[in-house]
Amino acid sequence: MGKLDWIILGGTLLFIVAYGVWKTRGNKDVSDYVLGGNKAKWWTIGLSVMATQASAITFLSTPGQAFHDGMGFVQFYFGLPLAMIIICIVFIPLYHKLKVYTAYEFLERRFDLKTRSLAAVLFLIQRGLAAGITIFAPSIILSAVLGWDLKTLNIIIGSLVIIYTVSGGTNAVSVTQKQQMFVIMTGMFIAFFFILGYLPADITFTKALKIAGASDKLNILDFSLNTQSRYTFWSGITGGMFLALAYFGTDQSQVQRYLSGKSVRESQLGLIFNGILKIPMQFFILLVGVMVFVFYQYNPSPLNFNPAATNAILQSSHAEDYKILEEGHKNLEIEKKIAQDQFSAALDLDDPYATAAAQNDMLLIIEKEKNNREAAKAMIKKADDLVETNDKDYVFIHFILNYLPKGLIGLLLAVILSAAMSSTASELNALGTITALDLYKRNRKNEFSPGHYVKISKLFTLLWGIIAIIIACVANLFDNLIQLVNIIGSIFYGNVLGIFLLAFFFRFVKGNAVFIAAIITQVAVILVWYLDWMSYLWLNAFGCAVVILLALVLESFDRLHKTPPIKGD
Known part of the structure; x- marks a missing residue:
């Protein structure tokens, strides 16, 4: 990296942090800090939702996924538009009507405090782990390819996020994510056109696609019914839909993005915006990976892309x-x-x-x-x-560092770090909010001033930021990073989604049945995953179905047990 790369990288990151702090100073109460004063427009919500999901893992792992395995991974997102429609019709109007700060606040109103607390704890476990991974993912790769110290990178990325997230809360996350998405997509488009420009003169984009297709890299659709296959049309339209429903409908890191909307309509438009653009965005990122594959058909590549290996x-x-x-x-x-x-x-x-x-x-x-x-x-x-021998996550960064001109290297590294910061900020913001409101505030007998809860929210956000950095420092790379995050989510999301669906559609089911069913289901899902009985995407539908069926059985049994016997004449 040259001086110009360092200037672009450092300048971009410092601008985002400073802009976030300056733009969102002066939160007076919990509504300002947690919901951004409900001022967000639909395009801010849409970009914030996209940036929350599109972590650094997306821009490091996805091109490598396409390089090795082709475009089939895009099927993972096929259920997302359906999930967006359901959330817009069912979840958003109810959340706004009840004026909740968190998704789990609704569960107490519907069931009881212990069910709310259980769902909140499940969220904290899976999202706390994910926050550490979103810091760790770019750190370990940048450490390997640039020779930087891994722990130092973890601390730098985590600290930058903590500064503006603790300072400005939800509003800071939203306003910085707009800048980050601009940097991210600009960098990816520039990289894409440079790849095409580096191909031999007689290899047009059309011919490059034919080469990729002949090499089995454009295998977009798989209609097989094999449940062991990770990415098929059916797993995407079902398992992917359940995962998206749980993630966007019940995960506070996403719910907090659209609860900050100015109105129900603004929140709905923001999610529809995400539903329309998400698949094309992922398709494009995979296409970048496919073009990197074509590029390496004509240019030398290492036997293993991980330099540390x-x-x-x-x-x-x-x-x-x-x-x-x-x-x-x-x-x-x-x-x-x-x-x-x-x-x-x-x-x-x-x-x-x-x-x-x-x-x-x-x-x-x-x-x-x-x-x-x-x-x-x-x-x-x-x-x-x-x-680490699996080098999927190193393919795209190898191309960036070895073939892009000075200046663009800094920009693409800024893309990776911006993506890490955007998703981590949403996660820390949500973790701090859930801990402060669902656990701390709800379980205290004394009521404090609005300013007190803002300070407590900031304190817990800071604490979770430190925990995420610690997790990043002790984490180990596991297979493909983007799959790891989705696996962690799939283990927990189906169960939580089932709890919410019970709350929405099964009015006769009470809290005790749901609480017991959720604990049994979580143990069952972990066991099924550990024994590798099905692809992780199916765990979402499995967990959701099991908790609903168990709760219905337990509630029916409880009602039969309580029903007094009919006396004879």
Whole structure:
């Protein structure tokens, strides 16, 4: 990185923090701090909702996901528009009518205090873990590729977020997320056009898509009914919908975004805005990853994109064996480029037989390359079982640092860190709010001044920020980062969603039945996940269905038990 990169990176981040603090100074009461005074317009809500979900993990992991596995991951979001419609019709009007500060406040009014507290605690567990991961994700990757100290990066990212989130609350999160989304999307579009510009002169965008398609990277739709398959049309439209319903309808980090709306209509329009744009945005980010794949068909790539993994193996007793694999990888890259040129020429000649033959050659070489990379991962694991061999999260950052010009490197790093800050800010804001209002305020007998609860909300936000930094400092990378966050959510979200659906649609069910059903369901979901009985996306529908059925059974049994016997004549 050059001086210009440092100036752009530092200037962007400092501007966002300073703007957030300056723009939102002077919160007087809980309504101002938690709901931003209910002044947010629909476009602010929409961008804030998108920025909350689009963490740094999205912009690091998603292109790598497409590079290795193609576009199929976009199916994960197919249920989101349906979820947005349901939330707009059912959740938003009810939340606004009851004038709640948190989603779980509604549960006490419907059931009882213990059910509210249980849902709040489940939220705090899963979102507290997720907050640590959203800090850890960019830190570990930037640490590996730039040589920066990991813990220092965790502290820097966490501290920057804490400054403006504690200072300005919900309003600070919303106003900074607008700036962050602008930086994020500008950076991604610039990267996309640079990738296209770096392709050979005869490789147009249309031809690049054909190359990607011939390499099985445009496999967008999978209609198979295999529940073990992570991403299919059916898992997206069902499991993805349940996850989106739970996340946007019951997760305080999202609910707080649209509860700050000026009116029910503004909140609804903000979510519809997100529902319309989210799939195209994810499609575009995946497409960036696919174009990176095409780029590396014509340009050299490392055997493993994680530089820490490469350094570990080259400093071990397996170094010579690894160098042999690297030599084989270089030879395959030469063969791959020849096969790509043959495929391109066949496309120009419009010869279907030559095109099919060239495609077969391409796929054989790609399979050999994949096997070579897997052999390299196994060898790295032998050399050092602590180093991360899964390099999906390092693909896009490798391209950024090695091929983008000076200045743009700083901008793209600002994109990654801005995304980390935006999602982490929403999480800390929600964690502080839930702890202050659902647990602290509700379980205290004495009533205090509005200013006291603002101070307590700030204190708990600060505390959760410190906890998130600690989690980030002790976390370990697990498979693909974007999948890890979704797995954590899926373990808890289905259960919480079921509790809310019981509250909305099953008026005869009481708090005791729901409370017991929720505890049993949470244990069952964790067990099913641990035993790997189904893909994590299905856990959302499973948890939701189990808690509803259990609650109905328990309530029916309780009613039968309490019904007095009919006396005979």
